[in-house]
Amino acid sequence: MSEPLDGERGVETSRHIDIQTPRPLDDEPPTKRSTFRLDADLIQRLHNFCRHQGLSREVLIEAMYEYMEANPEALAQVVDNASQKHDHRQQLANRKRAEAMMSKFGRDV
Structure with a gap:
């Protein structure tokens, strides 16, 4: 489970990576649109998973990549x-x- 950092409320750290979330809106990095092709079955599973979790594919991919880097x-x-x-x-x-x-x-x- 995630625990508050330094007594702050609303800022948590994942038990897997040392990244604080959520970021203040003014700290959001610039984004760039990108298109890529994925296996048709995989993209359907990804859509379903993200819809069920209430996430966009983009933020899920960002979080997965940050996890792998760490x-x-x-x-x-x-x-x-x-x-x-x-x-x-x-x-x-x-x-x-x-x-x-x-x-x-x-x-x-």
Whole structure:
């Protein structure tokens, strides 16, 4: 459970990371819009989870990344998993490109 810091009310620290929340509104960092593609099933699960928790995907991803930065073991596990996914997706993309080129030059795949 979270406990108040230094006797202050309303400021708590996660039991997992040493980040105070909530921040005063005037301390919010500038944001930048970004678009990226995710596995269709994963994005649906992420939407459902965030909706159930009352969170936006963006703040959940920010918090997860900050947690990983503060926890090298968690970061190593995530990077290992991400590397495997990256390699698999790269193989799929290479195969698609090869199939497209073969079709373009008249060979059936």
